[in-house]
Every structure is written in C-alpha cells, then in structure tokens.
Amino acid sequence: MADKVVLITGTSSGIGLAVAAAAVKAGYKTVATLRNLDKAGPVRETGADVRSLDVTDSASIEDCLAGVVADYGRLDAVVNNAGVSVVGTVEHLPMADIRRAMEVNFFGVVAVTKAAMPLLRASKGRVVTVTSVGGAVGQPFNEAYCAAKFAVEGFMQSLEPVAATVGVGVSVIEPGAVTTEFVNNARIDVPAAIEAAGAYAPALEAYINRTRGAYSTAQTADQVAEVVLQALAAYPIVFRWQTSDFARSFVADSLSDLDGSIVAGLTSKWVR
Template sequence: MADKVVLITGTSTGIGLAVAAAAVRAGYRTVATLRNPDKAGPVRETGADVRRLDVTDSASITECIDGVVADYGRLDAVVNNAGVSVFGTVEHLPMSEIRRAMDVNYFGVVEVTKAAMPHLRATKGRVVTVTSVGGAVGQPFNEAYCAAKFAVEGFMQSLEPVAATVGVGVSIIEPGAVTTEFVANAHIDPAAVVAEAGPYAPALNAYINRTRSAYSTGQTADQVAAVVMSALTAYPIVFRWQTSDYARSFVASSLSDLDGSIVAGITSHWIR
C-alpha cells in the first residue's frame, strides 16, 4: 500500500479515527479529514495527514480533494464516514434537523464521491461508505437518520455497477451499535426528550432503555475499522459488508422481508 492514497472523512473520533489509524498501519498514505481542526489532536497522533473537509461545504470538498491530488499525484480510495445523529419522531423534529440529517449523511456522501470519481477512475480505486444497519432497517425515533442512510445505500447500490465499468469499486459498511462518541455527540438529554414527547413518551422511554442496553454491549470502533480495511482490499470486490454477526442477522431480516412484517415485528417490541 506504500503508494496508495486514501482519504477518510469524519476522523475526529470513533470509527473515522480508528480507520485512519488502521490505514496508516497498513501503509496507506492516509489523509484524515474533519470539519473542525480544533478536534484534530487524536487523529494527528496516528501519523495521518490531517486536513479540513466539511462535507456540507462544496468549496471545502473541492479544495481538499484537489489539494490531495496536487500534493500526492493520485487518489486511490475514499472512505465516506462523516455522519450525524438526528433523533426524534417527525411530528416533533424541526424540518431544519431533518434537512441536516440529509445534508450531512446523504448529500455530503454524494458530493465527496462525485468530486473523487475522476481521480478514482484514473487509479482504478475504491469508494467505501460507512452506512449503518439503519440503512437497511428503519428504526423507531430515527426516521430522519434512517432515511438518509437508506438514501446512501440506494445511491451506492445504483452507482456500483456503473462505477465498475470504469474500474472503480464501491462498497458499503453496515455497523450495528458501536461504542463510540457518535451517540453522545447527538447531545440528547433522555429525561428532557421524554418529558417533551407528549403522547409518544411511553414508546420513547422504552426505546431509550433498549438502546442504552444495545450500545453498552456494542462493537468497538477498531472492530469496525478492521472491516473497512477488508473492504478496501477485497478481491473480488464485495458490495455489502456487515461488521458483526448481529448486524448480519439484523440486515438479513430486512432484506428478506418482502411484506415488511418481520421488521415491524422486531422494532415494535423496542417501544413497548
């Protein structure tokens, strides 16, 4: 991997930070990007080349990717990892929050991929995108988040055969619960959101209690990063990767659920 250049988005914490560290260890020339340079301390310690990239800012995306190609002469892989949690049900969520979920989690992925594609065609490179089991299974009180992740998976599944005709591999990564700062960064006060939930309060309280348990036993970011690295190097290229046995079982329940009853049966129990 000594000559290969990988660019990773959303590397200040969690999965992105772990992928940056793993890519450096694997010998990639690793460009770790993040929106806020003030949070770059941990990723700088990995030895990656740290640069600013805000996936909601077109100029930032163009400047970063053009700069990487100018400095390194090539781009071999992009790992779309930047994301944001938007929690709540549609009746209570402001439209600004729903749009933010789409801007970061979907349009950001699309725009970074679009900017990178000409360079990835030149190197027969890879696009690896971290989605979620929430990109295959809709989950209560995560309408906006899951909608964005479903959109990402539809986009990437549609792009994959087209990109393959020009030598670019496309893969998605579907983690389940991961013990990172992602949930904490949603800035949710459980007591406050339940108090403001009105008729949804009983269901929301049940969901929060279930989710706390799930995340307390979740995977580590390093375990997910190992799957990302496998996707970057796999031959033949594999499109869809789950990161645990739980994730495989959960995603399979949706992909085989022709009438929707299996998923409804699973998730309805989370809010009772």
C-alpha cells in the same frame, strides 16, 4: 499499500479515527479529514495527514481534493464516514434537523463521491461508505437518520455497476451498535426529551432504555475499522459488508422481509 492514497471523512473520533489509525498501520498514505481542526488532536497522533474538509461545503471538498492531488499526484480510495445522529419522531423534529440529517449523511456522501470520481477513475480506485444497519432496517425514533442511510445505500447500490465499468469499486459498511462518540454527539437531554415527547413519551422512554442496553454490548470502532480495511483491499470487490454477527442477522431479516412483518414485529418491541 505504500503507494495507495486513501482519504477518510469524519475522523475526529469513533469509526473515522479508528479507520485512519488502521489505514496508517496498513501502509496507506492516509489523508484524514474533519470539519473542525480544533478536534484534530487524536487523529494527528495516528500519523495521518490531517486536513480540513466539510462534506456540506462544495468549496471545502474541492480545495481538499486539489491539495491531495498537488501533494500526492493521485487518489486511490475514499472512505465516506462523516455523519450526524438525529433522534426523534417526525411530529416533533424540526424540519431543520431532518434536513441536516440528509445534508450531512446523504448529500455530503454524494458530494465527496462526485468530486472524487475522476481521480478514482484514473487510479481504478474504491469508494467505501460507512452506512449502518439503519440503512437496511428502519428503526423507531430514527426516521431522519435511517432515511438518509437508506438513501446512501440506494445511491451506492445504483452507482456500483456503473462505477465498475470504469474500474472503480463501490462498497458499503453496515455496523450495528458501536461504542463511539456518535451516540453522545446526538446531544440528547433524555429527561427533557421524554417530557417533551407528549403522547410519544412512553414509546421514547422504552426505546431509550432498549438502546442503552444495546450499546452496553456494542462492538468497538477498531473492529469496524478492520472490516473497512478488508473492503478497501478485497478482490473480488464485495458491495455489502456487515461488521458483526448481529449486523448480519439484522440486515438479513430486513432484506428477506417481503411484506415488512419481520421488521415490524422486531422493532415494535423496542417502543413497548
């Protein structure tokens, strides 16, 4: 991998940080990007080339990619990882929060992929995007987040055969619960959220209790990073990757659920 250049978004912590470390270890020339360089300490320790990139800012994307080309002369892969968590139901979520979920989790992915495609065509490279089991299974109190992840999966599944005609591989990574800062970054004041939930308070409390339990047995970011590195190197290219047995079972239930009853029966238990 010594000549391969990979750019990763959202590397300040969690999965992105783990992927950057794994890519460096595997021998990639690793460009680790994040919006706020004040949080770059941990990723600098991996030995990656750390650069600023805000996936919601087209000028930032173009500047970053131009710098990569100037310094390396090529780009072989993009790992779309940057994302935000939004927890709440539509009646109470501000539209600004819903739009931000789409802007970062969907439009940011689209913008980075669009800007990188000419470079990836030249290198016959890869687009690997970290989505979620929430891109295949709608989950209570995650309407905005799952909507964005469903959109990403639809976008990438549609792009995959087209990109393949010009030699670019496309894959998505679907983790389940992962022990990262992503959950903490949702910044939920649980007592206040439940108090403000009104008629939804019992359902929200049940959901939060269930989710705490799920994250107590979650897989690590390093385990997810291993799958990302497999996807980067796989031949033949595989489109959809789950990162655990739980994720495989969960996604399989949804993909085979023609009338929606399987998922509804499962997730309705989370809010009761």
